[in-house]
Amino acid sequence: MIQLENLSKQYGDLTAVDGLDLNVARGELLVLLGGSGCGKTTTLKMINRLVEPSAGTVRIDGEDTSALAGPLLRRRVGYAFQQIGLFPHLDVAENVAVTPRLLGWQEDRVRERVDALLRLVELEPQTFRGRWPAQLSGGQQQRVGLARAFAAEPEVVLLDEPFGSLDPITRDRLQRWFQAVRRELGLTAVFVTHDMVEALLLGDRIAVLDAGRLLQVGTPDELLLHPAHEKVAELMATPRRQAAAIDALLGRPASA
Amino acid sequence: MSEQLALLPGFLTAHLQLALPALLVATGISIPLGVLVTRRQGLEPGVVGTASLIQTIPSLALLAIMVPALAALGAVTESVFGFKLRGIGYAPAFVALTLYGILPILRNTVTGIEGVDPALVEAARGVGMTSHQQLRRVEFPLAMPVIVAGLRTSAVWVVGIATLSTPVGATSLGNFIFSGLQTRNFDAVLVGCVAAAVLALTLDQLIRALESGIRKRRPTRVRLAGGALVALLLFTGASFVAERAGGGVRPIEIGSKAFTEQYVLSEMLAQQITARTGLPTSAVQSLGSTVAFDALRTGDLDLYVDYSGTIWATIMERSDLPPERGRVLDEVTRFLRDEHGITVVGALGFENTYALGMRADQARELGIASIGDLARHAGGLEIGGDYEFFQRTEWEALENAYALPFRRQRTMDPALMYQAVAEGEVDVISAYSTDGRIAAYDLLLLEDDREVIPPYDAIVLASQELAEEHPEVLDALRPLIGAIDADAMQRMNLAVDRDGASAGAMARRFLGSLETEPPPRSESP
Numbered sequence: 001m002i003q004l005e006n007l008s009k010q011y012g013d014l015t016a017v018d019g020l021d022l023n024v025a026r027g028e029l030l031v032l033l034g035g036s037g038c039g040k041t042t043t044l045k046m047i048n049r050l051v052e053p054s055a056g057t058v059r060i061d062g063e064d065t066s067a068l069a070g071p072l073l074r075r076r077v078g079y080a081f082q083q084i085g086l087f088p089h090l091d092v093a094e095n096v097a098v099t100p101r102l103l104g105w106q107e108d109r110v111r112e113r114v115d116a117l118l119r120l121v122e123l124e125p126q127t128f129r130g131r132w133p134a135q136l137s138g139g140q141q142q143r144v145g146l147a148r149a150f151a152a153e154p155e156v157v158l159l160d161e162p163f164g165s166l167d168p169i170t171r172d173r174l175q176r177w178f179q180a181v182r183r184e185l186g187l188t189a190v191f192v193t194h195d196m197v198e199a200l201l202l203g204d205r206i207a208v209l210d211a212g213r214l215l216q217v218g219t220p221d222e223l224l225l226h227p228a229h230e231k232v233a234e235l236m237a238t239p240r241r242q243a244a245a246i247d248a249l250l251g252r253p254a255s256a
Numbered sequence: 257m258s259e260q261l262a263l264l265p266g267f268l269t270a271h272l273q274l275a276l277p278a279l280l281v282a283t284g285i286s287i288p289l290g291v292l293v294t295r296r297q298g299l300e301p302g303v304v305g306t307a308s309l310i311q312t313i314p315s316l317a318l319l320a321i322m323v324p325a326l327a328a329l330g331a332v333t334e335s336v337f338g339f340k341l342r343g344i345g346y347a348p349a350f351v352a353l354t355l356y357g358i359l360p361i362l363r364n365t366v367t368g369i370e371g372v373d374p375a376l377v378e379a380a381r382g383v384g385m386t387s388h389q390q391l392r393r394v395e396f397p398l399a400m401p402v403i404v405a406g407l408r409t410s411a412v413w414v415v416g417i418a419t420l421s422t423p424v425g426a427t428s429l430g431n432f433i434f435s436g437l438q439t440r441n442f443d444a445v446l447v448g449c450v451a452a453a454v455l456a457l458t459l460d461q462l463i464r465a466l467e468s469g470i471r472k473r474r475p476t477r478v479r480l481a482g483g484a485l486v487a488l489l490l491f492t493g494a495s496f497v498a499e500r501a502g503g504g505v506r507p508i509e510i511g512s513k514a515f516t517e518q519y520v521l522s523e524m525l526a527q528q529i530t531a532r533t534g535l536p537t538s539a540v541q542s543l544g545s546t547v548a549f550d551a552l553r554t555g556d557l558d559l560y561v562d563y564s565g566t567i568w569a570t571i572m573e574r575s576d577l578p579p580e581r582g583r584v585l586d587e588v589t590r591f592l593r594d595e596h597g598i599t600v601v602g603a604l605g606f607e608n609t610y611a612l613g614m615r616a617d618q619a620r621e622l623g624i625a626s627i628g629d630l631a632r633h634a635g636g637l638e639i640g641g642d643y644e645f646f647q648r649t650e651w652e653a654l655e656n657a658y659a660l661p662f663r664r665q666r667t668m669d670p671a672l673m674y675q676a677v678a679e680g681e682v683d684v685i686s687a688y689s690t691d692g693r694i695a696a697y698d699l700l701l702l703e704d705d706r707e708v709i710p711p712y713d714a715i716v717l718a719s720q721e722l723a724e725e726h727p728e729v730l731d732a733l734r735p736l737i738g739a740i741d742a743d744a745m746q747r748m749n750l751a752v753d754r755d756g757a758s759a760g761a762m763a764r765r766f767l768g769s770l771e772t773e774p775p776p777r778s779e780s781p
């Protein structure tokens with residue numbers, strides 16, 4: 001569904017992303033994992049050309065994205081921002097409806113879609129449609145941000161640490177809810193995070209990036225059991241240690 | 257007070273006619289320019305710098321600069337497009353106010369748009385907006401409170417500074433203030449100041465209410481504030497249309513400089529013309545001295561009263577010792593006709609000359625009667641002069657002839673000069689010989705024993721256009737020639753300055769007496 005071929009981004013002398021090759025299958029969720037500055041967000045933004053690649057190609061459904069006008073491409077691809085980025089001068093319904101309106105949907109269809117999405121993200125439309133972003137809690141804002149990303153019925157969604165600023169309990173709830181929604185809608189997704197546990201729980205496959213290069217891509221199992229690089233092994237050691245520590249607390253022998 | 261309030265609707269309308277269009281045009285220039293600056297790298301220092309530079313020009317000076325600038329532009333438009341831009345009155349005031357209104361709106365547009373959270377701009381791109389949609393749907397609405405704050409600042413400035421457009425010949429609430437200060441009518445000053453302040457605050461609050469109503473989506477507030485603003489604009493627009501429709505005949509434009517005698521004389525000319533010819537007249541009051549002359553020369557003014565010595569010294573730039581009164585008048589008349597096509601209708605009969613004046617008791621104490629006597633005491637005395645006096649050739653001539661080493665020279669407004677000498681703030685002033693305040697404050701005018709100050713016959717000047725198109729107007733004014741002696745003029749000035757009579761009433765009374773009594777012996781041709 002999404003193919004990155006030899007994708008690179010240079011900022012002057014600095015190479016942010018260096019010759020990346022990746023494929024995302026239809027309906028798959030690929031996690032881009034790595035520390036800050038590893039190039040994961042830049043890679044994500046090159047998929048919908050919020051950042052123009054310096055070299056290489058991105059194909060969505062076989063179509064070279066550089067042949068499309070940027071705004072038209074971005075209306076087809078949902079995007080959830082790390083900083084959420086709800087428009088403070090628009091109410092919840094208007095925020096969700098932004099892309100459908102840019103696409104010129106009929107108002108009836110827009111309203112139906114907004115209400116359906118608000119219900120999907122568990123915000124009662126009657127109550128929340130007319131609220132201002134400033135009146136929402138952080139978790140509610142995240143959910144509105146996700147509803148906005150899903151609004152124009154995209155086949156592909158890009159998510160940049162969408163649960164980054166949440167407390168652990170809300171985050172856990174939203175993660176599980178998100179998996180359910182994504183599967184229900186059959187979305188293809190690329191998901192950026194630096195959180196190993198989140199990556200292991202959500203990803204169908206995980207691509208580990210370091211200094212703009214791909215270290216390894218594989219399923220959570222493969223990465224845990226057969227790390228191809230010592231940095232990957234190091235990364236995977238952390239959640240394993242934590243899991244072992246929790247098991248020990250519970251009085252159970254550590255599992256592999 | 258009620259006499260002043262009767263003038264309020266007219267002056268307030270004129271003020272709105274200046275301020276609102278200037279504000280609209282300034283907004284129309286600043287907002288697109290501000291957006292452009294945020295879109296194109298490297299434009300900001302040049303554009304915002306230029307606007308700031310304009311702002312540093314003192315407002316009164318900016319207004320005055322527009323007069324010759326527009327006169328020059330007017331010559332171009334006349335030859336190219338066949339219509340003439342007027343160098344005095346509405347046009348220069350409008351242009352200067354527009355320029356003044358630009359900076360706050362421009363700067364706040366740039367600041368407002370640049371201050372929008374970059375994450376929101378990226379989000380706008382991310383949801384698929386084009387650059388234009390980002391601006392219109394996200395950046396502009398979010399910058400709006402800042403832009404509107406600039407608009408409000410601009411509105412208050414423009415309404416305030418519009419009061420200064422009186423000296424360039426544009427009617428405004430400033431007419432109350434300028435003539436009130438000159439004629440010591442503090443009711444007029446008060447009415448002008450209060451009306452301008454109320455107008456400024458009203459506009460400010462209406463714009464604020466409109467913006468917050470839109471932002472907070474309060475339809476009632478939007479309707480009320482928006483309705484009031486639209487009503488003001490419609491009223492202003494309608495007043496322009498009404499003037500156009502009513503003004504089938506071009507009124508005779510009569511100018512006056514900014515002192516009492518000039519207000520009385522311009523009223524007198526206007527009343528005489530209306531009574532004898534039925535032609536409409538229009539007063540352009542409180543003009544700067546050279547503004548009035550330039551306006552007459554270019555035909556923006558039809559008539560005003562000037563003084564032969566002023567023309568001699570300022571326009572002809574003669575610094576030689578003037579010949580006797582009649583010869584000066586002859587030379588001035590010939591010069592104005594030959595060089596500028598201006599007709600000297602005649603001399604009114606009195607002189608209003610620059611004269612050095614001091615408190616009568618102080619003069620007696622020091623034994624001073626003439627400027628020659630003064631020279632001996634000058635080292636211990638201070639002199640106050642009007643804005644132009646110390647730059648004039650008369651002062652140069654006085655210094656050359658008498659050597660007057662005053663302890664200090666102070667330039668001050670003529671309206672305050674007399675009070676300053678009466679209260680001992682200064683010892684000597686550059687008085688005008690017919691000024692009513694000389695008697696009111698018991699001042700003594702010192703004799704010019706070496707006759708270096710040129711004679712200042714009050715003369716009626718008419719533009720070439722008026723002389724050609726309405727010779728009957730010149731005929732209508734003939735009865736005034738030689739009809740006003742210095743005593744009569746001083747009495748009228750005193751009545752206005754000390755007793756609070758209106759210039760119009762004094763002019764009417766004088767014209768009435770002219771009908772019934774034979775005029776005094778004519779001293780001029």
